[in-house]
Amino acid sequence: MTELGNDRLVWIYTQMLRIREFEERVKRTFEDHPGVIRGHTHLADGAEASIVGSVATLNPGDQILATYRCHGYPLALGTDANAMMAEIYGRTGGLCGGYGGSMHLVDPERGFLGTSGIVGQGIPHATGAAYAAQIRKQGQVVLSFFGDGSTKQGAFSESLNIASLWKLPIVYVMENNSYNVVTRSEQEDANAAAGEPLAIKATAFAMPGVTVDGADPIAVYDVVGAAVERARAGDGPTLVESKVYRLSAHGNLIAPPGVPLHYPEHEAITVFGNREEYEAALRGDPVPRFRARLIEDGVLSAEQADGIGSEVRIEMQAAVDFGLNSPLPAAERALDHVYA
C-alpha cells in the first residue's frame, strides 16, 4: 500500500460512499418521485474506487473532463451535492441552472471543466485543456475520463497521437466496464476479441499503457499517481485502463413521456442471461471491499465506518430535499446563455 495517511484513506472511503449514496438517491428518485428526473441518467456505482483513487492524485488547479456518466468526479472534487441533485431535477438551484441536467455537470471553479454527451468527443477537449496547461507552465495536469467504447472513436486516436507528440500533461483514464451500452467489448473491440488488455492501444501512440484493478482505490491511486507525476514532469501522457464493473444498467429506461422511468437490471442479466457474472461483480463491490480493508488494517473501526455512513446518508437526503424544494426555472430563461 502507498504511504497514504489514515486521514487520506478515510477521505477516499468517504468520497466513495458519497458517490454511492448519491447514485442510490438518483436511482430511488425514479420510484419515490416519478417524473422529477427527465431524459437519461447514467450512474457511477461500481466505479467509485476508480474515480476517487484518480481524483486523490490531483493538486489544486488540476483539471478534469469527463463523459455523460459524470456524477462521481465533481462530488470527489468538492462540488455541492445539493446543487448537483437540483441540476438532475432541472431546478433553478441546480449546478447549471437546469440547462444541462445529469449528463452535463460543470464546475469550473473546482477544475471540472465539462463533459460531452457524445461518446469520445470529450477526449479532445481534455487534450486541449492540457495544451493550455502546458503553455501556462504552472504544473497543471488534466485527467481525461472516458469509457472503453470511446476508444473506437477517431477522437480518441487523434487526441492520443497529438498528446504524445506534444508531450502534453494529461492522463487518459479509460474506465473499462466491458460493455458499450448493451454490446460486450469482445463484440466490438479487436484487442478485446484477441484477449489483449485495452491498455495495449497506448503502444500505437508511443505512450505507456497500464491496466489496473479499478475496484481497488489504492491500486488506482498508485497507477494514476505515477502517470500524473510523469505528466507533471513534462514527460507526456499515459493511458490507464481501469477495470470496473458498472453495477447499474447503462442508464434508466429510454421511453417516451407517459411511461414511468426506472432502472432496469444490468445488461449481463437482461441481454446476456448471465446472472452469475453480475452476482460475482456484486460480491466484488469496491465500497464494502474497501471498508473491510480499512477495518482490517485498523484505519477505521466498524463504528467509525458506520458513523461516516450515517453522515453521508444525511447529506444525500438533504440533497434530495434541496432538489425537490428548489423551484423550476421561469420558462423564458430558456433564451439566456445562448451567447456569451
Next chain:
Amino acid sequence: MSHEIPYIAAINEAIQLEMERDEDVLYFGQNIATTEDDPFLKAFGSDRVRVTPISETAEIGMAVGAALAGLRPVVELYMAEFMLVAMNQVVNEAPRFRYMSGGRVKVPLVLKAGYGFTAGWAGQHTGSIYSMFTGVPGLKVVLPSTAADAKGLMATAIRDDNPVCYFHHYLLTLEHGDVPDGEYLVPFGQAAVRREGGDVTIVATGFMVGKALAAAEALASEGISAEVIDPRTLVPLDLDTILTSVEKTGRLVLVDQATRYGSASAAIAADVAEHGFSSLKAPIKQVTALDATIPYSEPMEAFLLPDEAKISAAVHQVLGGSPVAA
C-alpha cells in the same frame, strides 16, 4: 491611415495584431509553422503557434478544451469542407457548452475556413456550406467580402467570447483592398451598404458582393438604381438594414453562391416575407447556385453559379413583374 494589401494578408494582419495584443490567442492547424522561417512562429513561438496532424476532430475539439481553460484559439482549417469531418465538434460541442453549463463557462474560438473555391476544384472543395452553421444557436458566422472586412471581422471574431465560423472566400484571396492601419474592428451584426440605390435592393454575400456590384454598375447605365447590401455576418444578421432598404425600394434580389435550400438567401427571403411583406412591390427573387454538386469542367461549373447576367435578369424581372397586392 490605410494601406493596400490582399484579402489574405488582411486576415493574417488581424491574427498577428490580436496575438500581439493578447497572449491568450493561439494559432494552430495543418501545414502552418513547419519551418523556423514561419512569421507567426518567429513572432510568437511554438507554444502559441503549432502545426497539427490531419485530425480535425482533435484540432477543433482541442480548441474547445483550450477555450474552456481560458485561451482563445484560432484554428486554421484551410478548406471549409474539412470542418465536415469534425461536424460534431463544430455543431454539437463548441456552441453547446456555454448554454448547457448555464453560463458558467465560455468557448471563445475561431474556426478559419476558406470556401467557394469554384476554380476547377470539382465536387468536394468548392462548397458554400455556411448555412449548415447559421441554424446552430451559439455559433456565429462571418463572411468577409473585402480586405478591410477580412481584417476587421477577424479581429472581432478573436475577441468574441463565442465560437465563430470565419468563412473567407477562396476567389477573393488575392483581391487587393484598402485596409485601415493598426487596430481595426468591424462589429458583428452590421451590414454594409456597398452601393446606394432606390429601385431595387440586392443582398449578396462573400464573392457575390462583387458580382452584384458589377451588375449594379451595368444596370445604372440602363437607368436602374440598385442598392447593394453585404450582410457581412450571417449570425448575427442585420435584418434591419435589409428591411429599411426594401422599404425604400420595394424590390429584393438575393444573390448567394450556395444552393437554394442551403443558402443564406432562403432564410433572408423568409424573414423579409414575414417582416417586410407590405413593402414589397414584386415577389422576392433569389439568384443562387443550381442544385448540383460543383462539376470540374469550366462551362458546367459556370452554368451552375450566379453571375452578373443572372443578377441583372433577376433585377429586370422584379422591376417588370406584377406588383404584389398591398
